[in-house]
Amino acid sequence: MEKNIHAATDQDEPIIIAEHLVKIFPGSVPALNDFSVQVKRGEVLVVVGPSGSGKSTFLRCLNGLEMIDSGRIVIDSIPLDANEKNRLAIRREVGMVFQSFNLFPHLSVLENVNLAQCLVRSKSKKEATRATEELLAKVGLSDKIGGYPDELSGGQQQRVAIARALALRPKVMLFDEATSALDPEMIGEVLDVMRTLAEEGMTMVVVTHEMGFAREVSDRVVFMEAGRIVEAAATRQFFLHPAQERTRDFLRQIL
Amino acid sequence: MSLRFPSFSSIRDSSLFVLTLAGVGWLVLRGGEQLGYNWHWRQIPRYLFTYTDGQFIPGPLLQGLMVTLEITAVSLVFAACIGLVTALLRLSNSTVGRWLARVYLEVIRNTPLLVQIFFLYFVMAPIFDIGRTATAILALSLFEGAYASEIFRAGIQSIHRGQWEASHSLGLSRYQAYRWIILPQAVRRILPPLTSQAVSLIKDSALVSTIAVYDLTMAGRVIIAETFLTFELWFTVAAIYLLLTLTLSALANALERRFPRIT
Ligand SMILES: Nc1ncnc2c1ncn2[C@@H]1O[C@H](COP(=O)(O)OP(=O)(O)OP(=O)(O)O)[C@@H](O)[C@H]1O
Numbered sequence A: 001m002e003k004n005i006h007a008a009t010d011q012d013e014p015i016i017i018a019e020h021l022v023k024i025f026p027g028s029v030p031a032l033n034d035f036s037v038q039v040k041r042g043e044v045l046v047v048v049g050p051s052g053s054g055k056s057t058f059l060r061c062l063n064g065l066e067m068i069d070s071g072r073i074v075i076d077s078i079p080l081d082a083n084e085k086n087r088l089a090i091r092r093e094v095g096m097v098f099q100s101f102n103l104f105p106h107l108s109v110l111e112n113v114n115l116a117q118c119l120v121r122s123k124s125k126k127e128a129t130r131a132t133e134e135l136l137a138k139v140g141l142s143d144k145i146g147g148y149p150d151e152l153s154g155g156q157q158q159r160v161a162i163a164r165a166l167a168l169r170p171k172v173m174l175f176d177e178a179t180s181a182l183d184p185e186m187i188g189e190v191l192d193v194m195r196t197l198a199e200e201g202m203t204m205v206v207v208t209h210e211m212g213f214a215r216e217v218s219d220r221v222v223f224m225e226a227g228r229i230v231e232a233a234a235t236r237q238f239f240l241h242p243a244q245e246r247t248r249d250f251l252r253q254i255l
Numbered sequence B: 001m002s003l004r005f006p007s008f009s010s011i012r013d014s015s016l017f018v019l020t021l022a023g024v025g026w027l028v029l030r031g032g033e034q035l036g037y038n039w040h041w042r043q044i045p046r047y048l049f050t051y052t053d054g055q056f057i058p059g060p061l062l063q064g065l066m067v068t069l070e071i072t073a074v075s076l077v078f079a080a081c082i083g084l085v086t087a088l089l090r091l092s093n094s095t096v097g098r099w100l101a102r103v104y105l106e107v108i109r110n111t112p113l114l115v116q117i118f119f120l121y122f123v124m125a126p127i128f129d130i131g132r133t134a135t136a137i138l139a140l141s142l143f144e145g146a147y148a149s150e151i152f153r154a155g156i157q158s159i160h161r162g163q164w165e166a167s168h169s170l171g172l173s174r175y176q177a178y179r180w181i182i183l184p185q186a187v188r189r190i191l192p193p194l195t196s197q198a199v200s201l202i203k204d205s206a207l208v209s210t211i212a213v214y215d216l217t218m219a220g221r222v223i224i225a226e227t228f229l230t231f232e233l234w235f236t237v238a239a240i241y242l243l244l245t246l247t248l249s250a251l252a253n254a255l256e257r258r259f260p261r262i263t
């Protein structure tokens, strides 16, 4: 219903608008330096770049975990500004998955996924639990619903974290190296969940070193360095015909 | 690791402990004899309680103990509240809040408790018309609250930053994050140092006898003034304090074990 209204009005309006972002941590070179990017609804954008290039900072600015020093961020027509209400509203529309999972260790899997539904979406426990059961089934962890994070493998924890973020029915999902902390044999199960999400039309911004995943799943790739965009191109073009010498170097190293 | 039988080292340690205790006891008894002190242990029980006609009547020492328990229990609750609020203020974004907390902490931690008790009793109590017991509770709460706040602060700060970030990214407000994510985890880390602080509180509470609050220490002093059973009574009073603090530690231990998921 809600979706239809959007469809009628601003389907072509980018859901994420980031313009001229500047973020400078005290005593350090700019982490974001006039960084601009737009993401369309349903688009999967992969962000790559060397360590320290500002990929995480970009994602963290997108949901207000870091405040930008200047520039403009608008997500789903809500401006991300000093207004606390807007910031909370945006965080409800934007789910984030971290490299280190960050599950709540004192809560069971069920409670981890339920919590924000009850607190933020004011759902009853029963409603929340029903949604949680569905989400856990989707990430293949129905049998772990009563377990605790420290009883799960890294891959399972990350899938719970994805379910937890999805529980708020976000319009955008951010993934910050979601598979970097995982043992190699568990990377696949997490990427599979992400791939399914992308196929379902979720708007995603993904920071990853998994070039196979980027090539296969993403629509567009942004290569950044020192807080700036070196090259942004459609995925096929990015991998087959990178325009910048620097991009070619980077791809040669990483592939 | 749980052992079915006490290990050799624990047997050795306990025997050493008992031997040492016995040695100290013997020394004291001998010392008393050399001073020409006549021990009158038989007189002590009736100051604890009497049992006549099937009726249990608490003696002055037990009555004093009840006052000590009451004062420390109430102070402990207040100190925990003050400590939590102060810790949250120190960690808040509010400059005024942080500043207030700092002033409070500096004043309390850099003046003697005895002086604080006297200040409250002789200066503030007459002005605000506060009773003796209330003054004692106020002084102890303010004093221990300052130390409790450092414990809370350290506990809160020991929670990994990722827990805050996950909470925020789920749209939880600062209050919700504290209430559901940060504090429940911090409590498990705070419990052990907070127990030591509670033990200190029990011991420090003896100082309220200086403003004539009839606590355990005061009861001891009064009885000694009447009976001159100095040695026996201070032994007894010390033993009661020891019993109290050891019980508290044991309780805290049991409580901690009910939180298995410490991270
Ligand atoms: N909280 C912070 N305080 C100070 N400097 C920071 C902070 N977070 C990031 N930086 C700096 O900002 C720059 C960009 O960091 P960022 O974490 O965004 O890089 P990244 O591209 O995600 O790197 P990686 O691939 O290693 O995760 C780096 O120079 C980093 O040192």
Ligand SMILES: [Mg+2]
Pocket (backbone or CB within 6 Å): A055, A056, A057, A176, A177
């Ligand atoms: Mg990073």
